[in-house]
Amino acid sequence: MEAAAVRRAEDGALSGSVPPTDDQTHVSNSDAPWDEFDADAYWEKNYSTLRDDDEEILRRITAYFAANPPAGERPGLHTRLWRRLTRRAAPPTALGLDVGPGTNLYPALAMLPYCRRITLWEYSATNVRWLRNELRSFRSTWDVFWGQATGIRRSSGGDTRGLDPRPALARRVDVRQASIFDLPKSRFDVGTMFFVAESLTSDRSEFERATRAFVESLRPGAPFAAAFMEGSVGYQVGACHFPAVPVTIGQVKEFLTGLTPDLELHQVFSEKPLREGYHGTMILALGRASGKPLETPPGTVVATHEDAAAAAAT
Numbered sequence: 001m002e003a004a005a006v007r008r009a010e011d012g013a014l015s016g017s018v019p020p021t022d023d024q025t026h027v028s029n030s031d032a033p034w035d036e037f038d039a040d041a042y043w044e045k046n047y048s049t050l051r052d053d054d055e056e057i058l059r060r061i062t063a064y065f066a067a068n069p070p071a072g073e074r075p076g077l078h079t080r081l082w083r084r085l086t087r088r089a090a091p092p093t094a095l096g097l098d099v100g101p102g103t104n105l106y107p108a109l110a111m112l113p114y115c116r117r118i119t120l121w122e123y124s125a126t127n128v129r130w131l132r133n134e135l136r137s138f139r140s141t142w143d144v145f146w147g148q149a150t151g152i153r154r155s156s157g158g159d160t161r162g163l164d165p166r167p168a169l170a171r172r173v174d175v176r177q178a179s180i181f182d183l184p185k186s187r188f189d190v191g192t193m194f195f196v197a198e199s200l201t202s203d204r205s206e207f208e209r210a211t212r213a214f215v216e217s218l219r220p221g222a223p224f225a226a227a228f229m230e231g232s233v234g235y236q237v238g239a240c241h242f243p244a245v246p247v248t249i250g251q252v253k254e255f256l257t258g259l260t261p262d263l264e265l266h267q268v269f270s271e272k273p274l275r276e277g278y279h280g281t282m283i284l285a286l287g288r289a290s291g292k293p294l295e296t297p298p299g300t301v302v303a304t305h306e307d308a309a310a311a312a313a314t
């Protein structure tokens with residue numbers, strides 16, 4: 001998670017850089033010390049500045065949501081009349097979800113223009129505390145994330161004038177302490193899940209259950225963005241080690257293709273990986289929930305290692 005995996009960990013005890021010891025190889029979600037997750041250390045390491053890889057992800061998800069806006073509720077008579085009389089954009093109506101937000105606010109910022117409510121569905125008590133406190137009036141470092149998202153939205157034809165993200169986030173976001181495995185079905189109109197399903201367990205079947213629970217919590221047709229660390233074997237945050245399932249883009253593609261009719265996959269690289277020789281690749285999946293498993297053509301792999309290497313060489 002530093003350029004991907006390395007960066008989200010303290011001092012690189014992450015993806016591929018440090019092999020797990022025997023007793024770290026099988027850690028289920030309930031075994032890991034989530035309530036000791038060091039929220040401040042995680043924020044400092046990962047989100048105190050906007051990194052190149054997060055900038056690319058933010059750009060892609062903002063453009064994707066602008067091109068595939070969530071449906072939300074059907075506007076009622078009053079809203080339709082108000083819109084016609086004032087000629088102003090309707091207030092947002094969608095219900096948004098970010099699962100396992102940790103100390104990352106940019107998925108919520110990307111969904112904010114569409115959502116009347118956003119639920120941050122977080123398991124760890126320390127992260128829940130950190131989020132509730134941060135949301136009262138988020139620190140100025142998030143302004144650069146919002147600025148990026150706003151610029152991209154404008155260039156995609158969207159408008160965020162009149163939307164002040166600080167009070168809007170404070171008003172519209174609920175932080176709920178709960179597990180991904182207890183998400184309701186078909187509830188949300190737009191959703192994000194960043195570095196969660198593969199970073200909460202070392203058990204592959206739990207990774208798959210978590211990913212399925214996320215997609216199935218969305219209404220049919222709801223757009224989503226999900227990011228995964230490629231090849232992570234676990235990570236250190238503060239004093240604690242956390243488990244991970246090392247996934248490949250092929251596995252993410254195979255699994256998600258059954259859950260979304262129009263999967264787009266991107267590999268995201270950092271120009272500044274912390275460790276020599278470590279690529280630190282993230283996988284970004286964009287799609288719309290099908291509501292039920294579909295038999296569809298395989299998803300599209302938009303960028304590969306080879307593409308990135310070729311681009312870097314030019």
Ligand SMILES: C[S@@+](CC[C@H](N)C(=O)[O-])C[C@H]1O[C@@H](n2cnc3c(N)ncnc32)[C@H](O)[C@@H]1O
Nearest residue numbers: 100101102104123124179180194195196199200
């Ligand atoms: C690697 S962090 C990712 C944090 C954040 N989404 C980001 O983009 O940096 C993994 C997150 O998953 C959360 N998590 C772990 N188990 C969970 C569960 N069963 N349900 C929901 N979230 C969980 C952790 O508390 C942590 O916030």
